[in-house]
Amino acid sequence: MTVSIPRAQARVRAATTTNPRKPKSKARSIPLTIVGIIILAIMVFPVYWMVNTSLQATAGAATATWFPFSPTFAGYQAAFSQQGQNFLSSMIIALSTVVVTLAIATPAAYGLARFKMRGTRPLLLILLITQMVPTIVVANALYTLFNDVGLLNSYVGLILADSAVQVPFAILLMRAFMESLPPSLVEAALVDGAGDFRAFVSIVIPISRNAIVTAALFTFLGAWGDFLIALTLTSTDAVRPITLGIYNYIGSNVTDWGPVMATSVLASLPAAVLLLFAQKYIAAGALGGAVK
Amino acid sequence: MLSGATRWLFVTPAAIFVAVFFGYPVVKNVIMSFQDYTTKTFFTGEAPWVGFANYVSIFTSSVFTTSLINTGLFTIGSIVMQFVIGLGLALFFKRNFPLSAFLRGLLLLPWLLPLIASSAVWKWLLDQDSGALNQFLGIFGVPAVPWLVSPNLALIAVIGVNIWLGIPFNTTILYSGLQAVPTELYEAASLDGATGWKAFWHITWPSIRSVVSVVIILGVVYTLKVVDLILGLTGGGPANSTQTLATNAYHQSFINFQFGIGAAVSNVLIVVSFVFAMIYLAISRKAVDE
Numbered sequence: 001m002t003v004s005i006p007r008a009q010a011r012v013r014a015a016t017t018t019n020p021r022k023p024k025s026k027a028r029s030i031p032l033t034i035v036g037i038i039i040l041a042i043m044v045f046p047v048y049w050m051v052n053t054s055l056q057a058t059a060g061a062a063t064a065t066w067f068p069f070s071p072t073f074a075g076y077q078a079a080f081s082q083q084g085q086n087f088l089s090s091m092i093i094a095l096s097t098v099v100v101t102l103a104i105a106t107p108a109a110y111g112l113a114r115f116k117m118r119g120t121r122p123l124l125l126i127l128l129i130t131q132m133v134p135t136i137v138v139a140n141a142l143y144t145l146f147n148d149v150g151l152l153n154s155y156v157g158l159i160l161a162d163s164a165v166q167v168p169f170a171i172l173l174m175r176a177f178m179e180s181l182p183p184s185l186v187e188a189a190l191v192d193g194a195g196d197f198r199a200f201v202s203i204v205i206p207i208s209r210n211a212i213v214t215a216a217l218f219t220f221l222g223a224w225g226d227f228l229i230a231l232t233l234t235s236t237d238a239v240r241p242i243t244l245g246i247y248n249y250i251g252s253n254v255t256d257w258g259p260v261m262a263t264s265v266l267a268s269l270p271a272a273v274l275l276l277f278a279q280k281y282i283a284a285g286a287l288g289g290a291v292k
Numbered sequence: 293m294l295s296g297a298t299r300w301l302f303v304t305p306a307a308i309f310v311a312v313f314f315g316y317p318v319v320k321n322v323i324m325s326f327q328d329y330t331t332k333t334f335f336t337g338e339a340p341w342v343g344f345a346n347y348v349s350i351f352t353s354s355v356f357t358t359s360l361i362n363t364g365l366f367t368i369g370s371i372v373m374q375f376v377i378g379l380g381l382a383l384f385f386k387r388n389f390p391l392s393a394f395l396r397g398l399l400l401l402p403w404l405l406p407l408i409a410s411s412a413v414w415k416w417l418l419d420q421d422s423g424a425l426n427q428f429l430g431i432f433g434v435p436a437v438p439w440l441v442s443p444n445l446a447l448i449a450v451i452g453v454n455i456w457l458g459i460p461f462n463t464t465i466l467y468s469g470l471q472a473v474p475t476e477l478y479e480a481a482s483l484d485g486a487t488g489w490k491a492f493w494h495i496t497w498p499s500i501r502s503v504v505s506v507v508i509i510l511g512v513v514y515t516l517k518v519v520d521l522i523l524g525l526t527g528g529g530p531a532n533s534t535q536t537l538a539t540n541a542y543h544q545s546f547i548n549f550q551f552g553i554g555a556a557v558s559n560v561l562i563v564v565s566f567v568f569a570m571i572y573l574a575i576s577r578k579a580v581d582e
Contacts, residue, residue, distance in 0.1 A: 032389035111302030132569035141317035164313030225406030271404035
């Protein structure tokens, strides 16, 4: 038999009145929890293995054991001495990218959400399209541009290029939120004599705090995890984010995975910390990425 | 009170930024693809016009054909499996058991890690001699599998890792799509005897179809762009067996320093992406209009 949705909807009242929802039985859902834990264990096993190996000495023929029974921090020592500077570079690039991206994207998100001017609709379409442009295409042309203006191998160059990748997404994410703000909020301020800009700073920004935080987190993670831009727009050791440090490790024949995994753990820390302490923003951003 | 000029100030910086960092590169790539643009160009400032020579050279090279086929296999294999597993997990987590929200949250972790860190750990897991996967298979007497060093296996291994990467995103989006299906529909349907598979085909699937198309098309567009993962795991090798359009473009421009040829490959990639982008826009605009 077939069940059409309208027919099912017609039954809704009957269903909810004659058959009140039974409380879930605890005993029946315990096996589900166990299956859930097993699925998660399989999915995050690589992350476990990263941490596990980072605490072991695997140099030479030694293979990693399934648990760090005799943990050593030699891997982390090597990681810090070889990658400490790169870690700092990544931090500088990622934080600066957040500042540049928010400075450009927040007003634009508001402008696109509130002002229906000629040109905003095409701009919105262009922003959507930029999401489809492969980064390698951007890198290919930016290399020649940056070479001409002397921005290769520089923080400024990487920050600008990283921001370029992040700005469209940040705008789309924040615009979706700002569009849902009641216009009356801002209009009240405008009646009181505040200009568009004052109203934006004193009303829109505080109200949109959650959306701005979400955009900031995703911009940070994007810039922090960037590999391709750093790979293509640097040719010397002058500026070297940690992702390039990892790539240099695994590009050659690895004999000791301890330091490599220790560096990977360090590179993964921001993501793990944000997932633990800012999960609601992360989930919101993940959805925003698809809804826009 | 409200001057049009101040309003434009809100969007102008972003418009300029996008023009410089997306508009310019796309146009510049088209121009470069018709030029003999190499390292020499940086010294002499000359990039002789060569017409379609770059395109002729890529379309007649066997690496390009390999890249094109690999891109297709990589994209289709990744998308199909990510979607099927993601939907399975989304349906599973929808059953709201104790800890389900917590576990679903943790599931996002692989998606948030820097791609190159994930590549590093997978390269280690798939190591032929001492990798964890071969150690595990060894328990059952399976001889060491050359996951990343055999030209016959490397692409499958790379696709496998990319599936792992995409599962959290697919699960999260599809889960939110499932949440939007009113539970009353299921309750009413169960009165009509539609449960399990029947309920899925007649209620769940029609209700989440627009979310499904968004997930799949975004997945295709993101998968076409993948470079980090492949460079980290195999560098496109062995014997170009994991070379895709995106890694091929990288190799031409930044290993061979043939920027003109790299731009030509990039443009082929961009055309493929834009076809899917247009499908995506058509669907998302339709969704907005509805």
